[in-house]
Amino acid sequence: MNDRDGIADLLARRGVSRRALLKYATYLATVMALPPLAARAIAQGLAKARRQSVIWLSFQECTGCTESLTRSFNPTLEDLIFDMISLDYHETLQAVSGAAAEAARLAAMRENRGKYVVVVDGSVATKDGGVYSTNAGKTNLEVLKETAEHALAVISVGTCAAFGGLPHAHPNPTGAVPVSQIITDKPVINISGCPPIAEAMAGTIAYLITFGKLPDLDHLSRPKSIFGDSIHDRCYRRPFYDKGMFAKSFDDEGARKGWCLYEVGCKGPVTYNACATLKWNGGVSFPIQSGHGCLGCSEPDFWDNGGFYRPLSSSTSHPGAVVGGAVVAGIAVGGLGALLARQRRERAVRDLEAKEQERRS
């Protein structure tokens, strides 16, 4: 297989029919919330495109993002790697190691200057010059700056890369920051989640390849097609919420009957992601379907906000309590995007409180 081959050549050699490509393009159009007619454009775009060179950097993370990607069913990881992208460097998945791996990264940068996409999972350690996370004798900070310099775009996958995630949580011993705080001279797309949904990563890369531009992004630089609605907007337990039927504990009758998990701490109303529609493992399930409330993992500071088992409307878990004391620190640490997200959460919680009060009166 030649890296210079177009996707159409590769598909033809693997016996993939035009109809199968159109079916796949229809699926991607659905993931990216594009109109049905866009499926044909995606199919034509993919067929004509050359494989996108991708350099995948892993920093302070748990490998959960790669685990999620390897469980992508549409497309399978094999499809993604061999048909749509040329994964030129990925520490977990590549066969080579050491100097050969480093040489592969440098070669991909040289040969695809200005055209390759950098995918990052994990946050970037910055304290003491970034010495707390290194690879091949270089800090993550150095590798990120060097690799992103001539990239077409940067995609931060997972909440650690997008917003700092767990390494960024108090007391943040490594000075962990999100990628967007380091790379400020080119587009950074955030696909948050702990882990992110595999199809969201694949769909975003396919969109870039097909249309040669970024998808529409929200105020936190996340694709609107995936992060435009809250989990609550699409949750199948929503009718129970609307009727005021809540599980009060994880083993009561309401929980057994699948009632709403709001009162046992679900953060679905203030969390924006497509978990309730795309789900995981080929659409099998997602946390709420498995009986656990949403933790809010695709929003900034989800770990520090905590209160996972306290209802949003209780005063102890009210994000406003956190925000009130940390507005200034929030601007300094999380940036304007994180502050806006907190304000949006505050507004959503205020609306919920008003509804709750109305329901109870």
Ligand code: SF4
């Ligand atoms: S509060 Fe949670 S469980 Fe209840 S409807 Fe909203 S997202 Fe679903």
